[in-house]
Amino acid sequence: MRLELRINGSVRSLEVEPLKRLLDVLREDLILTGTKEGCGEGECGACAVLLDGQLVNSCLVAVCQAAGASVVTIEGLSSSALTPLQRSFVECGGAQCGICTPGMIVAGQCFLDSGAAATDEAVREAIAGNLCRCTGYTKIVESIQHAARETR
Amino acid sequence: MFDKPPTMKHADNSKSTVGHSPPRKDGPDKVTGRARYLDDLAFPGQLWGRTVRSQVPHGRIRSIEFDPRFDWSGIVRVTAADIPGDNIVQLIEDDQPMLAHDMVKHREEPIALLACADRERLEEALLHVDVKIDPLPPVLDLLLSTHVFKSYRIEAGDIKPAFADSSLRVVEGIYRVGHQEQMYIEPNAICAVPREDFGVTIYGSMQCPFYIHRGLQRLLKINDSQIAVIQVVTGGGFGGKEDYPTVLAGHAALLARKAGKPVKMIYKREEDVAATTKRHPAVLRYRTAVKPDGEFVACEIDVVMDGGAYVTLSPVVASRGVLHASGAYRWPHARIDCRVVQTHTPPNGAFRGFGVPQTLFGCEAHVEKIALELGLDPLLVRRKNALVVGDVMPTGQRLTESVSALPVLEAVAARSGYAAKREAAMEAARLPAGSARARKRRGIGLSLALHGAGFTGSGEAHLKSRAGLELTASGARVLSASTDIGQGTITVFSQLAAEALGVPLSMIEVAVNDTSRVPDSGPTVASRTTMVVGGTIARAAEAMARVLQGYVAQTHAVPAGEVCCVGGIFAARGRSLAPFESIARRYLDERGPLVCIEQYELPPGVQWDDAAYRGSAYPCYAWAATAVELEVDLDTYEIKLLDLVTASEFGKAIHPVLAEGQIEGGTVQALGYALLEEHIYVDGRLLNTRMQNYIIPTALDVPPMTTLILENPYSRGPHGAKGLGELPMDGPAPAVAAAVLSAIGKLIPDLPISPERVMKALHAA
């Protein structure tokens, strides 16, 4: 089917299979490889993107359901300079192997945008759908809290 | 001596030198999605590869048939008959075939390979390969196996009189641990690209490029110049990408050679979990003789580990395991046996800790049991027996420096409020039955761990690993085969080189990890990277600094001994002479390339006798203590972690933020091992192969953590550094067991300490 997506601010028209995973459309059709696959079943959050501003796992979204919607991927969060959240991840040790990092940052940005107070518990709940096997989460939580302090 | 380094939370980034925490070099790429992992790379004309597996745990292959009614055009097929060289996965023994052709010894054993450009057709094709196998009875229980891959015995003193001495108390226990899956978030991934010289270039997610380099030479019968192995950004390894990538690279290379096209193989999660290596399960028996006041006199330890179907790394896993089985304690008399046996399950292999999380769980849980039976506080028992400088280990090694068992123990006991919390837990347990008890019970427990740095025994001496750096027009480039799999190797090596050369961090780059271009620094395992390879790089950088100082002395007519480089500027007698880059360019123009490579030398006095199994198994040890506070729900038997404190001493933290990251990450993997992670096999088949049913901790499962770093420099490590990577994996599981004991009065001897096991313990007659 033919459909339009607003990807990171620009409208793209695509010819795709309607049940193709949004994840594959991003990675294969649009060569936006920042979004990762860790499980393909909604468990790990490595494929997280924003769909009309909401955090979703792109491996569970059939692309036909994103037709006409706006999608923001890790590539769309920053242009030339790093965002405060990305800077915090670099400085506070929030990224180790980095494979979970794009999804974590998308989830973390979603949390910051919600305006909720960045308590330890609230931040952990916001990233509970993003598995990280390297960091033990402490430095990821700190990175998000640090960015929250910097941006508010 | 044990002062804590300054808090590095949001460190001053201008400070890039050793002991500070500059932003990691690969950070910006990783936080923007620009870092390219294997699946992100495009290879023109590339096919996808898949594996046909046994599905039978043990048997003899009768036939492999490719359905003649299926359209095989455009599909490349490979079986053992296509292998030009030796059909083996090269490691310690040559017992594992790259593709089975005769016997199958586990259910996931690879038998044939397929490649196709179209993934849908490839999946379809897999269903049309018919492998007929005559099944044989499998051995699936490690205690029933009679096939011993390797066994070890360590003996010290004479245990017999101690066990006969009626003034001593004999305490016995059996402890069991199961498989643990590394569960890196990026599965194993390799792409093989065929070359015109009939060789192959391998790109992939891996820890040990030279393992693949050597393995493929034998498999494909090609020479050293026909192969290059290039590590790309790797999404976690934890040991799981130590030896297995050799299998995957072998498979991809066989397909690529036959197809004449690049072949990418990326395991699906289920396949990765089912087929690749895991932590060895083990059964550990402890029998100890102790004085009534808690002083240890003798131990008799027997460890059996399950190696799976093939030898792979089992001998070295078992060796490290047995060497740590008596823990961080003095035992005047000891007899420690360990054997690793075959079962018809996928081979087990390396996983952070490498045998030690198993044996230290046994040892530390047993210390709890000793304290329980003697009616003593386990902290006092540990304090009484902890190793100090001058003590002799069961292998005969005398500890001469950098021993911190007591300091880490005391730091953790103090910070966690151990004494008061333990008293409160005992108070709650004394409430009479029937009184209105709370539905939750709190407890606190701790553990003490040590971890030998570098390869075991004569390993480092055999390896002769090399690393160094080359001068570039803008600074210097580190040359090493050590991989950065997230732990920060690139940044730490750059810091060490920058420090020795006297230049800012930005002037150091790290060469692409390509076996055709970098020296063999040995594998990235065994907590050896900073101490062994980092130390070698630091020495190479010092050598380069001396050459350049001599050169500057000549060109600027100053005495060589007075030239130094600070902040990237050469100076003598307080006078600036020239920036490092301009000297580098002039040197390269006038004299040509400058490459300084050093080889690691074992420190003098570190001797090991493999035959007698005596001597210094490791040049030095890192030390850690962990305290865990938790709450057990008496309705659901769930355990909620409330607080966790660790203190670690690993010589020197070159980069404190990265070091904390290693400690926190390893600790959480260990908490998963302690509480959640369990594999369920039925008839040799693994049932939980998905992230949905192999449960690792989420951010909500992790308690607040306090990470204390003590420093006690090791005279032979770079700036005093020892190894850190594996240490945090060792202590948390027994600390959890101790805390559960403190909460409910039962010692649960098996991992994981699941709610189901807590229930059983509480309701056992």
Next chain:
Amino acid sequence: MIPVTSVKTLPEAYALLQARPPGLRVLAGGTDLMVAINARVGLDRIGHVLDIWNVRELRGIALQDNFLRIGALTTYTEIIHSTLVNTQLPALAAVSREVGAWAIQNRGTLGGNVCNASPAGDTLPLLLAADARFLLGGPRGERTVVAEEFFLAYRKTALGADELLLRVDFPLPDAARLAYRKVGTRRAQSISKTLIAVRATPGLREVRIAAGCVAPIPLRCRRAEQAAMSGGDVRAALQLDISPINDIRSTIEYRRLVSANVLLQLLKNMGTPYSLPGRP
């Protein structure tokens, strides 16, 4: 390639349902169906997909005629943030917060949980205990089925092949006295080992009990209810209601004992006002 029809209105959906293309499957948030499709489970049985995600009429939460009415496509996130749910049916908001994690809550729908009809569907015991009614609709018209009559056998429901679930209605004010406890494998992204839901009047004069993960279907536990109301042995009665199995997540013994423990605690606390549990 599986054809997909994406619809925006119920009449469009009914038109396709009337045509009955073979192997028709409804797609809502996809958090169950896409997992199966990605894993190629039952792929050969899917011939056509009806994507209802954009049918506005199936969304929304309203208070009407003493019922709290929740559209089938309402997501967990919408439930968690709904003032109506938080005041009238706080237990449903609480259990929604325990489903998956944010990304799943943003896509997963109440209707999907119901129609997927897994014995481990977390909202289902609450719907049974709350005496919820399901409004089903299709080209042949609409009908109401009470929750208890909806779940027939393992993943078999009363939903016709040409029907959609349109809405779930909760009778008020009794729903406010609903309480539950989920026991899962970990603290997020966790499938339950057992889940018990109870609705009771003060003094336990009227009690409804339901359980998840302890039978082939989400189960109303009538013997346990009787025992609770008559002051009998609730523990023993519950054991007669449930028939748990051993699986990857847990054991028969654990499910039996813990279900009973949890039920007793819930009944004990029933007199006291229900408060939203924080994250467990």
